[in-house]
Amino acid sequence: MKFLPAGKLLLDTSVYIRYAREGALGWIADDRAAIKRTVLTVVVAAELYAGVRHLEAKRHLDALCRGHRTLGTLSCPEPEVWLEAGRMLGRYARLYGSVRMADHFRDGLIALEAAKQRATLVTENARDFSRWKMLLRATGRALVVLDSRTVTRS
Numbered sequence: 045m046k047f048l049p050a051g052k053l054l055l056d057t058s059v060y061i062r063y064a065r066e067g068a069l070g071w072i073a074d075d076r077a078a079i080k081r082t083v084l085t086v087v088v089a090a091e092l093y094a095g096v097r098h099l100e101a102k103r104h105l106d107a108l109c110r111g112h113r114t115l116g117t118l119s120c121p122e123p124e125v126w127l128e129a130g131r132m133l134g135r136y137a138r139l140y141g142s143v144r145m146a147d148h149f150r151d152g153l154i155a156l157e158a159a160k161q162r163a164t165l166v167t168e169n170a171r172d173f174s175r176w177k178m179l180l181r182a183t184g185r186a187l188v189v190l191d192s193r194t195v196t197r198s
Contacts, residue, residue, distance in 0.1 A: 047195070049164050051081065051163065051164065054082070054088075054119075054163040054164070054165050055088070055166050056165060056166065056167035056169060059167060060088065062192070082112075083118075083119050083163050084109065084117060085157040085158075087121065087153045087154050087157065089105070089108075119157050121156065121157055125156045130149075132183075135179055136152070136179060139175075151169070151172060155176035155177070156180070159180050159185045162186075163188075164188040164189075164190050165189050166190045166195070167189065167191065167192060168192050
């Protein structure tokens with residue numbers, strides 16, 4: 045098991061979904077310091093809104109977004125990031141074969157936002173994001189990926 049690293053954190057959609065469904069990642073709710081250093085990208089928020097099926101869940105998500113906006117930790121990709129995500133998706137397809145844009149474009153945006161924020165990307169999809177990490181490294185940028193299933197309380 046690993047502890048959360050120091051510095052900023054960006055939680056992938058998979059982490060929020062696991063927490064909402066199972067409450068399985070207690071370190072999110074229990075570690076106030078981790079909450080304050082967590083960046084929420086609007087890409088993740090949009091994915092979460094797309095999955096909301098109940099008014100109560102929407103209200104919780106609204107509050108999460110308001111909280112991040114208030115803290116100044118709500119992040120939105122700039123136009124250049126969107127363009128770079130498209131270029132990286134092209135490289136991804138050349139390296140790994142056919143790729144469905146709908147399946148991978150948002151992950152590219154999330155990876156780019158984590159790199160831009162110099163935040164550790166916490167995800168259940170560490171294998172998928174390791175490919176984005178490699179693509180980012182080729183452009184001189186760093187991405188730190190942490191599998192949320194290996195995290196324990198400090």
